Amino acid sequence: MGRVNALDTHEFVIPISYGSTDVIETGKWGFQKPHTTFMTAPCQEACPAGVNIPQFLYLTQEKMYDEALFTILRENPLPGVCGRVCFHPCEASCNRAQYDESVSIHAMERFVSDVTSNQIQDIQLISNRDSKKVAVVGAGPAGLSCAYFLSLLGYQATIFEAKKEPGGVMRWGIPEYRLPKSILRKEIQRILSLPIEIRTGVRVGKDIPLDALNQFNAIFLSPGSEINAPLSIKGEHLEQVWKGGEFLERINSKEKIILGKETIVIGGGNTAMDVARSALRLGSKVTIAYRRTRNEMPAIQDEIVEAEEEGGRFEFLVQPVKINLTKKRRIAVTFQRMKLGSPDQTNRPKAIPVRGSFITLEADSLISAVGELVDLSWIPKKLIKDDLIETGSAPKIFAGGDAVAQPRTIVTAIASGKKAAISIDLSLRGGNDDENLSMISVGGKGSLSMEAYLQGRDNGRWPEKKGVVSYQQINTLYFEPTRRVRMRMRQRNKVLKGFSEVNLGYNAKEANFSASRCFSCGTCNYCYNCYFFCPEGVISLNPVDRTRVVDYLHCKGCGTCAKACPRSVVVMKEVG
């Protein structure tokens, strides 16, 4: 290299500035800035309890299990129960269902509860405790929920429970193989570790009159549906004929029951499935007779599938008309053949008899599970409307659970307990329901957020109303199609040998993967897309402190971060 090379005579090849350009406030050039705006996920909107699902899934993925549990407990005191027996409308609304398959939210709730349930969590109570007292009648999901939230709000709740143990349908209705009693006890224990008094074995309206509760500042009524709807046919009172609720209660009391070789179950709801699967476990062959078809069955889909897989046989479009005793002391059940007609008020097709068409099935036992009613004999007439409690005329009295007009499910009962607790708080503090409840609604399907209520309750600083994230608002380019993990189940040949839990839950690896499938609609999960795509390097994220900071003095407002956000959290807003 004989000739002069640039590097031979010059120290630098190109000019490099080591000064800072911070003094140039390029942020002033922009007319819009990115803002972190959390939105409501459709799952959260669909959850009657309004649980912040994306948040608890994010925390689970980060293995922050205690925090994930707290996130659920802020809105629902029974995650271990709901993680097993909830009808999980969240999954049907999951945006991911439109992409590949919905996120396994139901199983994840169970995982969070199981992975943490060996310890009783300290629940954050609000500091200003109130001396006011509230009576809660019934320790089912609605009553326990109401007492729990009242306690969080600082009230002294006293629960009156007719049975010797709390839990209601969770204790006496749902069989062990779906909801182990040990799980239920842990969750109830957690609730009762709050300053809540419980008086079991006290049936209000019998052991003490309802009037005796007038000493309380407010009363919450949540009687369960304890009365089995009658079949109203001949032979109903034969000893071979069982009522579904009573049958399950005796199973759950560990009583010995002999059904015989063959059992007919009447009904298509969750009670019918519980009855059928319990009967299978008692060694009987089971035929489930339902007056409509499989499509109209009100039971949870999984329950129907599992009942069938365990050997339950279905007889559709039949309605029992009489039960006769045979010579061998068996029963012969005569069924009217049915067909589907035009839709009724509930939008299901009516079952109409097919004239002259009957079948007869023989069996050793029959269990009817055609619906349950609430015993309202002890409730003053002025509080009853359409066989339900209507408290409009009594300012001190509130109601929830099966006794009010809403679907009879665990999670809706929990939601009604929460709503009542808020209404009681508002009423005792002279507030107004309609005004305040709209401030804390989660989306537009009626769910309420206790977290939002606690935020705005004392100072009126209600959280900003959030929109619900639609599938179109998700940037699916950042995701890859994956399948749900099927939960492991107890081996088929072992499940019918007893009442051990059938579904075995996720292990940590399955849970982590399932949590990672969450689109995290409207919730920042620190994916760092905005950070990486920001051409100016003005975004800082800190998952530990949960902070997202934009240096607005140097953010030019290009909007790249908003475009790169897969979950509609970063939105551009015009300045000024």
Place this chain on the structure above:
Amino acid sequence: MTGNHAVAQAVRLCRTPLIAAYPITPQTAIYEKLSEWEASGVLKGIMMRTESEHSAMASCIAASLTGVRTFTATSSQGIALMHEMLHFAAGCRAPIVMANVNRLLAAPWGFWADQLDSLSQRDTGWIQFYCENGQEALDTVIQAYKIAEQVYLPALIALEAFFVSHFMEPVDIPEQEQVDRFLPPLDLPHKFDIDKPGFLVPVVSSELYRKYKHMAQVSMDSVKEIAVQVDQEFKKEFGRGYGIIESVMLEDAEVVIVTAGSITSTARLAIKDLRKQGNKIGLLKLRLFRPFPGETVQVALKGKKKIAVIDRNISLGSGGIFCQELRAALVHSPDRPLTYSYIAGVGGTDVTPEVIQKIAMGAMGRIDPFDQPIWVME
């Protein structure tokens, strides 16, 4: 093997860790081959599929300044879109190597061979080589890295659409060990230092701008010698050399044909026939275009009477671009020859041995200077 695949082989052999490109006919085969190798693991580097050629070059610049070898391939509208970034690459002294498959520039639209796309980038500060065939394209990519990485300037190697990019010819692929021996790892003195964060392309004063331009010119000028030296080292290692220009039968030539690119190989045939017929025609091949090897050309053409430059390009309002450069290089030569500008092969039209013979005999018959370009239309 096609010229495109020969280029891809060279990039693989040079262990280029960062390739950023955007597909465009007739270059796409390079892009595809490298992508295929990236997927199969043959290529250890990263193939960045950018959204445009402008971004491809911007990516190469940024990556190059972290001190790694980079490559891109483009053509025609692609290099036109890249234009702004080509200046940045040279100004940042980034030793990027680019293969440009010469394709005509629209409008009208077409895909055919024409050198105007890369010649239009003459003043961007890039080293430019024009290759005759696939083998030369492969070898020149390897040489280009060695040159660029000594002077910290980017280098472009041009090969014509279809005539080189798609023609299948036997190509000798060097052994990896040979290339490793020949091409040392890149050591860029001005690479980013994460311990001393700085920022590039700051605003500079007029004087500083002039200083850096001058420095680049000094470096660019040194390429003429470095390229010769690298070519000699290459010949020693691989047994092939090209020179920065090549003289064929010039000693007694009465007319010298000057070519660049694939027309050279046709011209080699044509002059053999012309010689058989008793016509003393010689050939000068231009390989290095930027920097233009003026002194070398002067020496090679010393005492020649007539030159016929064949250009597969046209600078509208002037003439063939190689001819312009050659005329400028010879302007101070004593007894400078008559230099004619022939325009042949524009738009990918075929330049056959007959066309070249026609040009040679046409120049032989001329006795007066003629400035205007002479279009050869069969």
